Amino acid sequence: PPQMSSSAPLSPTPRSPPAAASLDQCVLLNTKDNLVRMARLHHASLHIDQILAGSQCTTHPIRSVLSPDGRLVASGCESGRLVLWEVASGQMKSDQPRVRAPAPVMAVAWSPTHHILACAAYGRAAGDAP
Numbered sequence: 001p002p003q004m005s006s007s008a009p010l011s012p013t014p015r016s017p018p019a020a021a022s023l024d025q026c027v028l029l030n031t032k033d034n035l036v037r038m039a040r041l042h043h044a045s046l047h048i049d050q051i052l053a054g055s056q057c058t059t060h061p062i063r064s065v066l067s068p069d070g071r072l073v074a075s076g077c078e079s080g081r082l083v084l085w086e087v088a089s090g091q092m093k094s095d096q097p098r099v100r101a102p103a104p105v106m107a108v109a110w111s112p113t114h115h116i117l118a119c120a121a122y123g124r125a126a127g128d129a130p
Contacts, residue, residue, distance in 0.1 A: 002095070004037075005034070009028045011058050022073060025040045025041065026038060026039070026042065026066050026070075027039045027040065027046070028063075028065065028066065028073065028075075030055070030057045030061075030062045030063060030064055030075065031057065032054055032057060032058050034053065034054075034055060034057055034058065035051050035052065035057075036051075036052040036055055036057075036073065036075055036085075036108055037050070037051055037052075038050035038051075038052065038073065040085070042096075050087070050090045051090070052073060052075075052085045052090060053092075053094075053102075054083050054085070054092045055076070055077045055083045056077045056079050057075075057076040057077070057078060058078065059078060059104075060078055060104045060123065061106060062075060062076045062077065062078065062104065062105070062106055062107055063075070063107045063108065064074060064107065064108070065108050065109060065110055067110050067111075068110055068111075068112050070087060071083065071086065071087055071094040072084055072086060072087065073085045073087060074091070074108045074110065074117055075108065076104065076105030076106050076107060076108055076119060076120075076121075077093045077104070077105055077117055078104040079100040079104075080099075080100050080102060080103060080104060080121060081096075081099060081100060081101075081107060081118065082095060082096075082097050082099035082105055082107065082108065083096065084097065095119070099119060101119070101121035103121040103122055103123045104121060104122065104123055105119045105120070105121045106121065106122055106123075107119065107120040108120075
């Protein structure tokens with residue numbers, strides 16, 4: 001199985017972020033500390049290249065996805081939002097989509113041929129009473 005990089009397993013390695021990520025080499029890790037880590041496998045080691053903040057992910061299995069051109073990362077959020085980041089800067093896009101689902105957005109998918117995102121929500125949004 002792949003090993004985490006021995007230098008700081010969950011910290012980014014000191015290198016400039018890619019202008020666009022390769023779908024074949026990129027792994028997106030949503031973690032319970034509300035971060036999305038962009039990583040790549042290299043010689044059986046996992047190297048964290050980018051840490052993206054802004055998505056709420058403490059209870060539900062939230063997924064993130066890389067755009068077909070490798071320039072954007074989209075993620076669901078427990079608050080019912082859809083969050084986008086630019087890969088080159090690691091920053092959230094200033095023009096976020098106005099998606100507000102009544103439940104956690106747990107999965108997102110890019111169309112391989114069009115600039116369209118699909119998202120799926122399930123359950124209750126974070127902070128909602130049962």
